[in-house]
Amino acid sequence: MVTIADVAQKAGVSISTVSYVMSGKRAISQETRDRVEKAIDSLGFSPHAGARSLASRSTNVIGLQAPLRTGVDVHVVMQVVTGVVTQARKHGYDILLIASDDSKALLRAAKGSMVDALLVMDVESDDPRIETLSGLDHPSVLIGLPEGRRAVPCVDFDFEAAGWLAVDRLVALGHRRLALIGSPPEVMARHTAYADRLARGFLAACEANGVHGTVHACPSSAESIATVDAVMMEDPGITGFFVHNEGALPHVATTIAQRGRQRGDEPAILALCPDDVARSVPGLADSIAVPAEAIGAAATDMICEILASGAKPAVRLLPPALTGAAPAAR
Amino acid sequence: MVTIADVAQKAGVSISTVSYVMSGKRAISQETRDRVEKAIDSLGFSPHAGARSLASRSTNVIGLQAPLRTGVDVHVVMQVVTGVVTQARKHGYDILLIASDDSKALLRAAKGSMVDALLVMDVESDDPRIETLSGLDHPSVLIGLPEGRRAVPCVDFDFEAAGWLAVDRLVALGHRRLALIGSPPEVMARHTAYADRLARGFLAACEANGVHGTVHACPSSAESIATVDAVMMEDPGITGFFVHNEGALPHVATTIAQRGRQRGDEPAILALCPDDVARSVPGLADSIAVPAEAIGAAATDMICEILASGAKPAVRLLPPALTGAAPAAR
DNA sequence: CTGAAAGCGCTAACAG
DNA sequence: CTGTTAGCGCTTTCAG
Numbered sequence: 037m038v039t040i041a042d043v044a045q046k047a048g049v050s051i052s053t054v055s056y057v058m059s060g061k062r063a064i065s066q067e068t069r070d071r072v073e074k075a076i077d078s079l080g081f082s083p084h085a086g087a088r089s090l091a092s093r094s095t096n097v098i099g100l101q102a103p104l105r106t107g108v109d110v111h112v113v114m115q116v117v118t119g120v121v122t123q124a125r126k127h128g129y130d131i132l133l134i135a136s137d138d139s140k141a142l143l144r145a146a147k148g149s150m151v152d153a154l155l156v157m158d159v160e161s162d163d164p165r166i167e168t169l170s171g172l173d174h175p176s177v178l179i180g181l182p183e184g185r186r187a188v189p190c191v192d193f194d195f196e197a198a199g200w201l202a203v204d205r206l207v208a209l210g211h212r213r214l215a216l217i218g219s220p221p222e223v224m225a226r227h228t229a230y231a232d233r234l235a236r237g238f239l240a241a242c243e244a245n246g247v248h249g250t251v252h253a254c255p256s257s258a259e260s261i262a263t264v265d266a267v268m269m270e271d272p273g274i275t276g277f278f279v280h281n282e283g284a285l286p287h288v289a290t291t292i293a294q295r296g297r298q299r300g301d302e303p304a305i306l307a308l309c310p311d312d313v314a315r316s317v318p319g320l321a322d323s324i325a326v327p328a329e330a331i332g333a334a335a336t337d338m339i340c341e342i343l344a345s346g347a348k349p350a351v352r353l354l355p356p357a358l359t360g361a362a363p364a365a366r
Numbered sequence: 367m368v369t370i371a372d373v374a375q376k377a378g379v380s381i382s383t384v385s386y387v388m389s390g391k392r393a394i395s396q397e398t399r400d401r402v403e404k405a406i407d408s409l410g411f412s413p414h415a416g417a418r419s420l421a422s423r424s425t426n427v428i429g430l431q432a433p434l435r436t437g438v439d440v441h442v443v444m445q446v447v448t449g450v451v452t453q454a455r456k457h458g459y460d461i462l463l464i465a466s467d468d469s470k471a472l473l474r475a476a477k478g479s480m481v482d483a484l485l486v487m488d489v490e491s492d493d494p495r496i497e498t499l500s501g502l503d504h505p506s507v508l509i510g511l512p513e514g515r516r517a518v519p520c521v522d523f524d525f526e527a528a529g530w531l532a533v534d535r536l537v538a539l540g541h542r543r544l545a546l547i548g549s550p551p552e553v554m555a556r557h558t559a560y561a562d563r564l565a566r567g568f569l570a571a572c573e574a575n576g577v578h579g580t581v582h583a584c585p586s587s588a589e590s591i592a593t594v595d596a597v598m599m600e601d602p603g604i605t606g607f608f609v610h611n612e613g614a615l616p617h618v619a620t621t622i623a624q625r626g627r628q629r630g631d632e633p634a635i636l637a638l639c640p641d642d643v644a645r646s647v648p649g650l651a652d653s654i655a656v657p658a659e660a661i662g663a664a665a666t667d668m669i670c671e672i673l674a675s676g677a678k679p680a681v682r683l684l685p686p687a688l689t690g691a692a693p694a695a696r
Numbered sequence: 697c698t699g700a701a702a703g704c705g706c707t708a709a710c711a712g
Numbered sequence: 713c714t715g716t717t718a719g720c721g722c723t724t725t726c727a728g
Contacts, residue, residue: 085478086415086425114440122465133461
C-alpha cells in the first residue's frame with residue numbers, strides 16, 4: 037500500500053504539505069503543488085479512508101436506510117436510491133446501504149462512526165425512528181413527511197398537492213364521481229406517510245369541488261383486478277380513476293378500460309407514478325409524475341448542506357405536475 | 367464520544383483486555399468479561415470503525431456495484447441487493463453501494479481502503495471490469511457469468527440450464543414451435559451475460575429436441591405488444607412462448623392469450639422471473655423462478671468465505687426449477 | 697509558504 | 713489470564 041509518506045518522500049516535501057495539497061486548506065506554491073500532484077498519481081496514491089476518518093472525525097459517507105423488501109413501489113425506491121447515490125458522489129460522499137428498517141441499524145451506523153449523516157426512506161406517519169434520529173448528534177434527513185413535530189428535516193414529493201391536482205384534473209375532464217385506487221392494504225395499514233397524505237389531499241379536493249370521492253386500498257398483484265371490479269360494481273357512476281399503485285397499474289388500466297367499454301362510458305385514468313412507468317402502460321392519457329430521482333437528489337443536497345454549513349432543518353416538498361404521457365405503442 | 371479507554375477505566379482493566387473481550391481473540395476470565403461487557407453497554411460504547419480499520423487493516427465493508435438504472439429487471443436487482451445486504455450483515459459486514467458502473471469506481475473503493483472486497487453485478491460477456499478486478503489485491507465475486515477466462519469467481523443463476531428446462535417443459539406440453547421473448551434490445555446488444563446464456567441454452571435445447579425455436583429481443587414497455595404480435599404474425603405455428611422480460615410480462619401474457627383466442631389455439635406461456643412477479647401476472651400456468659435473493663446471498667457467502675479462509679475462486683451456478691405459479695385471482 | 701510532531705481510537709505483538 | 717506499548721495513515725495544531 038502506498039501511503040502519504042511515500043508521496044512526501046517522492047516529492048521531496050513533508051507529509052503535511054501533501055495533506056494540504058489534497059485538502060486545499062492552505063496556500064501552496066504552484067511549484068510544490070505540481071511536484072506533489074505528480075508524485076500522487078505516479079504512485080497511484082489514494083488516502084486510507086479509515087485513517088482519514090480517524091484523524092478528521094468525518095467519514096465522507098452517508099448512511100441510507102432504504103426499504104428493500106418488494107411490495108413497495110420498486111421503481112420508485114430504485115430511482116430515489118439512484119438519485120441519492122448519484123448526487124452524493126457529486127458532493128464527495130459515498131453511500132452505506134442500511135437494509136434493516138429499525139432504529140438499531142441507524143444507531144449502529146452512527147455510533148460506530150461509520151457515517152457522517154443519515155438518510156431515511158419509507159417513513160411512517162408516526163415513526164419511532166424519528167426519536168432515535170433526533171437524539172443523535174449526526175444530522176439526518178427523512179425522505180418522506182411524517183405527521184407531528186418536525187424534529188428532523190424532511191424532503192418529499194407533495195403527495196397532498198398531488199391529490200388536489202388529480203381531482204382538479206378529473207373534474208375538469210367532466211368527471212363527478214372519483215375513486216382513488218391506492219397503495220396495497222399493508223402500506224395503508226402501516227400509515228405510510230405518503231399514502232395518508234395523498235388520501236387526505238384527494239378527499240379534501242373532492243369536497244372542495246363538490247364531487248364524490250372514495251379511497252381504496254389495492255393489492256399490487258393481479259388481485260388488483262378484483263378490487264377495481266368491486267369498486268366499479270358498487271358504484272357504477274364512478275368514471276374518474278386516480279391510480280397510485282405501480283404494480284397494479286397495468287392490470288387496473290386494462291380492467292377499467294374494458295369495463296368502461298362494456299357499460300358504454302369512457303372512464304378516465306390518471307396515474308401517479310414515475311414518468312417511465314406511465315409510458316410503459318398502454319392507454320394512459322396523462323399522469324402525474326413522481327419525480328423519484330429528484331427526491332433522492334434533493335434529500336442528498338439538503339443533508340450535504342447541513343453537513344457543510346450547519347444549515348437549519350427544514351421541510352422541502354417537490355410540487356406535482358401533470359405530464360402528458362407519450363402515446364403508448366399500438 | 368466514548369472510547370475504548372473509557373470502557374477500560376470503568377471496568378478497571380487495560381484497553382487491550384477490552385479489545386480482546388470484543389474480538390474473542392484470547393481467553394478472558396468470566397469475571398472480567400462480565401465487568402467489561404457491563405461497562406460497554408452502560409456507556410453505550412461502539413468502536414470507531416475508522417480506527418478499527420486503520421489498526422486491523424480491514425473494514426468489514428463489502429463494496430457492491432449495482433446497476434441502479436431502470437430498464438434492467440428492477441425486481442431482480444432489488445432482490446439480489448436485498449440478498450446481499452441481508453447475508454452480509456449475518457457475516458458481520460456492511461455494504462457500500464457503488465452506483466457508477468465503471469472500473470474507476472471500483473478502484474476508488476478498493477484503493478481508498480473503503481472496502482475489504484467487491485461484489486459486481488450486471489456483468490457483460492466480455493466485461494472490462496474483470497481485468498480491473500483481477501489486478502486488485504482485494505478479493506471479488508461477480509454476480510453473473512461472463513465468457514472466457516475465469517479470472518474472478520462467479521455466482522449466478524444457471525440461465526443456460528433454464529433455457530433447456532423451458533424447452534423440455536414446452537415440448538412435454540406438446541409444443542413444436544417455440545419462441546423466446548427475451549430481454550430488451552439494449553440488453554441484448556450489450557451482450558449482458560445472462561441474456562446470451564439463456565438464448566444459447568434455449569436454442570441448443572430446441573435443436574436437441576428437434577423442434578423449431580427463435581429468439582426475440584423485446585422492449586420492456588407496452589411496445590412489447592407489437593413485438594409479440596409481429597412474432598405471432600410471422601410464424602402462426604408458434605404456440606410455445608418462453609418469456610424472460612419482467613416489464614413486458616403482463617402485456618405479453620395478455621396479448622398472447624388474446625391472439626391465441628382469436629386464432630383458436632391455446633398457446634403456452636412459460637415465464638422466467640422471480641416467483642412473486644410470476645404470481646402477480648394473471649393467467650400464467652407455471653414459471654421458472656429466478657432465485658434472485660438466493661443469488662445475492664450465495665455471492666455474499668462466497669466472498670465472505672474467501673475473506674475468511676482464502677478459499678479458492680470458483681464458479682457457482684444455482685439450478686433452475688419449475689414452479690407452479692399460484693392461480694392468479696379471477 | 698513549509699516542517700515537525702502530537703494525536704485520532706483501536707489492534708496485536710510482546711512481555712509477563 | 714492480563715497489561716504495556718508500538719504502530720496503523722492521516723489531519724492539524726504549533727513553530728518557523
